[in-house]
Amino acid sequence: MEALSTFxxxxxxxxxxxxxxxxxxxxxxxxxxxxxxxxxRVVGRGSMGIELPFASGIRPIPTGPATFAIRSGAxxxxxxxxxxxKPPGVAAAVRPEPPTADDSxxxxxxxxxxxxxx
Numbered sequence: 449m450e451a452l453s454t455f456x457x458x459x460x461x462x463x464x465x466x467x468x469x470x471x472x473x474x475x476x477x478x479x480x481x482x483x484x485x486x487x488x489r490v491v492g493r494g495s496m497g498i499e500l501p502f503a504s505g506i507r508p509i510p511t512g513p514a515t516f517a518i519r520s521g522a523x524x525x526x527x528x529x530x531x532x533x534k535p536p537g538v539a540a541a542v543r544p545e546p547p548t549a550d551d552s553x554x555x556x557x558x559x560x561x562x563x564x565x566x
Contacts, residue, residue, distance in 0.1 A: 462476070464476070473485075483522070487510045491510070496511045500565050509564050514559070519556070
């Protein structure tokens with residue numbers, strides 16, 4: 449983890465530890481920094497996920513990034529990293545999501561599921 453952190457910091461990125469995730473992420477947003485939340489797998493005991501179609505099956509997809517985006521009100525950009533086989537290389541498809549204003553619990557649950565499924 450230290451080597452990854454050193455490499456990323458050399459390119460201007462900062463890793464926020466899981467222990468400092470909420471406080472560190474809110475601090476980064478307050479400092480007007482961009483925050484990337486990786487949501488490729490459910491991590492840790494007690495972590496929440498929604499079963500959704502992914503790859504060739506149904507997989508638990510973490511709800512944390514969607515929940516955080518909705519509760520913080522931060523503008524959210526959903527991105528997918530797509531590996532291309534022909535021609536060789538990696539392409540990224542990015543789909544912007546506008547922030548939403550409805551703060552009811554029912555609306556949050558619906559938005560969390562929709563954002564997680566993107």
